[in-house]
Amino acid sequence: MASITFTVEQRVARITLERPSKLNAFNREMALELQEALDECAARPSIRAVYLTGAGKGFSAGQDLSEVVDPHGPGMDRILKEHYNPIVRRIFRLAKPVVAAVNGVAAGAGANLALCCDVVVAAASASFVQAFSKIGLIPDSGGTYFLPRLIGWQRASALAMLGDKVPAAEAERMGMIYKVFADDVFAEASWALAVQLGDMPTRGLALTKEALQQSFHQTFEEQLHLEDILQQQAAGTEDYREGVQAFLEKRTPVFKGQ
Template sequence: MYIIEEIANGVCTLRMNRPEKFNSFVRDMALDLQGKLDNASSDDSIRCIVLIGEGKAFCAGQDLAEATDPHGPELTAIVSEHYNPIIQRIRRIEKPIIAAVNGVAAGAGANIALACDIVIASESASFIQAFSKIGLIPDSGGTFFLPRLIGWQRASALMMTGEKVSAKDAEQMGMIYKAVAEEDFASTIEKTAHMLAQMPTKGLGLTKRALNQSLSNNLTQQLDLEDELQSQAGRTHDYQEGTQAFLEKRKPEFKGH
């Protein structure tokens, strides 16, 4: 099983499961992840998704043995059929997605992590734009997300040099949300995912939609969008519950709709 799925308390954990290959992708693994993301998207009981790697690595990107196999998929198919659909799903699913980077995240593995809503890494983890080492360009949204996260100069340098970035350095430059001590990593992921799964999922999804569209909207367009989405949020059960709980000075019980 390439992707291990665990569902508990509103959290769907998707565990990439090729530890002997540092969770590098082959075609069946990419398609399995796409299918598992679709299932998590359509299941209303799931209110948060966690993506993590089995073993010592998060994901080392593409398995080069498959990419160079004369009987395997062509490079263009690997990008267009394997990785692009994963990135599109991560951004389209209107539920919070946490990348729990437990080890090295290289190539497409790094950029899959950066496409997620919240990236939390173990201090022992690292991020590598490894594409230049083999004469390729960053794919899986790397050239889109990384400059927006850390700026043009840093992104350009990291992509061209293939320099390894530690989790702490990634946090300091704004590439990720947080780097935590290895002994606290599992509990931090569990606590964060549980918290998000109890929050107003519809509102979080609309926030994600607004962030997505902010990447191409001008200010006027974004203000109009905020107006529209705020109206939608104001019609949700969770808005009514949140305001009522505030007035009654109690903890809200959000339902996710």
């Protein structure tokens, strides 16, 4: 792969966006390669968590606009359908936790790619920008879905329209992301978080992810019913049995993701 790197370590797939000279702005090649990598994550049971980050100084500056104006490029009519929507759908539906490790600026589609992940952490020097309004566009890649749910209607509306730059600490304060790490420990601390998730009961985490996603659309009673269904599935896993046995034996459980 030319535009991303993909490795597997300690049960975690490490995906790095690799266009640092462009602040990891997306072109068609990168988008399709990321889709391929996410498909690999879904297909391999030995992969139990995903760690997504960017090379160099940025996480992702969003769309490479030079591709949009290229008469031989995919054009705006194909970019969402073939590039970003397939990516965020894969992350949203992946039955494994996905950590976005935002190492620098995350702008436009790059910001919303991060926000669709299950756990979003950022370096102290990172920032988030809904840059779409600056060029007359609307937030895409799930931005209009995730932002109001994460930070509320008013903040989401203001950020989408004004395109303010949100420093990592402010993003954490308003609930946009989970946690901020100091720059000098960010790489190590964010990776440790992904490894921790990779050691946990994968099926139970996937069911948790499903329950949280469904809660946006259901009544209280419907959600209680769903929790009952998913809990029975979780209780049927090998990891549940190991977790209970380890608790009774006062030892650390060894989960297998099954």
